[in-house]
Ligand SMILES: Cc1cc2nc3c(=O)[nH]c(=O)nc-3n(C[C@H](O)[C@H](O)[C@H](O)COP(=O)(O)OP(=O)(O)OC[C@H]3O[C@@H](n4cnc5c(N)ncnc54)[C@H](O)[C@@H]3O)c2cc1C
């Protein structure tokens with residue numbers, strides 16, 4: 001049954017609509033540095049929050065998750081104060097739990113039946129509780145070796161998930177990453193939300209799998225893709241969107257104009273990056289939110305303004321991040337389009353023009369139209385450009401026949417994300433968990449492809465802890481959404 005065809009959840013009359021508050025740093029203290037903003041529940045509060053879950057017979061939270069995380073079960077175990085059990089359930093389907101418990105956009109919470117009456121169960125925060133209070137120092141166990149090798153290009157969430165899916169099935173996997181760290185775009189997420197140590201905590205559980213990580217190697221430049229195709233039995237291309245998009249207005253090359261991915265990466269690497277005291281950030285997505293909040297922490301008590309060409313309701317950013325930015329004192333200017341950046345060598349201002357929004361298009365977005373005679377200059381000494389990313393396709397030729405999605409990442413057009421080259425698959429995703437869900441689909445297709453070469457059929461994922469069984473959605477459930 002497709003998700004559209006699923007009947008709406010029935011709302012039980014006696015559910016508790018009020019969430020136990022998640023502890024957070026006071027606003028006044030937190031913008032002076034990059035300390036973590038949200039903290040874990042205490043054990044007692046976690047149990048109270050978990051007891052709000054009514055353990056739906058049909059768990060909408062699980063169905064909404066691109067990786068079919070059995071949230072209902074780990075919440076049940078937390079309510080029973082079995083934190084070790086909850087940690088094991090969490091890590092059974094989600095090898096990047098330490099990262100996702102901090103940054104997942106929690107599609108499960110949007111689907112949670114409690115949302116019909118109030119605030120949904122804090123499913124993501126409870127995942128953190130499972131890891132913090134349960135034994136999360138577990139190690140994944142590979143199945144019998146398959147004696148086939150897979151190369152993964154790119155160590156973002158998609159590449160890491162594919163490596164795990166194939167590693168636990170007994171394949172020998174080599175992950176090639178162009179950067180000096182693993183985690184892909186998660187490496188740009190500011191430390192007040194998650195850190196590089198979180199990626200490393202998750203990656204450490206891979207240590208007994210036959211997965212080798214190779215950093216500082218750009219496929220297509222340092223090694224041609226063709227050599228991987230020749231040397232490995234299959235290749236998974238998960239190169240994501242590592243290049244920034246430009247604003248495309250005059251003055252973009254002036255001193256004081258920074259591109260968000262570069263800005264955020266430099267901060268996370270503890271390399272010097274300076275902003276002035278009047279910062280303007282252009283964009284309306286999650287990268288823009290991370291940029292305004294990071295700029296606020298770098299501007300020595302100055303001011304940060306966000307300029308977005310549509311309205312608040314059209315912002316693609318996570319509402320929690322928008323609220324966080326607003327709470328911390330970021331000024332929002334809606335329905336303004338950048339026209340040019342002014343100044344001599346250094347930025348002195350951003351000229352913007354008001355726009356009117358037309359009726360929603362086929363995708364539900366309202367097209368902005370500039371209003372003549374409405375130009376104004378916002379004085380500033382720094383402009384941060386956060387208008388999207390795109391794939392770097394150097395070395396990935398037309399023979400792959402890739403399609404580029406609306407959000408800019410490349411993927412194979414065929415079933416299971418197969419590309420035009422036999423044995424080569426490509427996928428990624430618009431959020432960490434979507435990238436992981438798509439990688440699962442691709443890894444399953446790779447397993448079928450390689451099993452076929454051995455004269456066998458592909459198998460479902462075994463229990464990654466070497467036990468007897470693993471969780472699978474029972475028959476009749478909707479398949480996870482993996483777009
Ligand atoms: C600032 C920021 C904040 C975000 N916040 C969130 C959030 O809170 N929650 C959320 O769910 N999502 C968030 N996202 C989105 C999320 O990070 C991405 O959707 C996700 O990382 C995509 O995963 P991926 O594996 O498809 O690609 P990527 O993460 O882009 O990983 C691709 C990897 O491939 C490597 N690579 C590229 N080309 C080559 C090559 N030729 N050879 C070798 N390696 C190569 C890259 O260096 C990179 O490590 C955020 C993104 C950004 C930029």
Ligand code: SF4
Pocket residue numbers: 052053054055056059060061062071072075111112113114121123
């Ligand atoms: S988290 Fe929400 S949707 Fe999931 S089982 Fe509990 S009440 Fe139901």
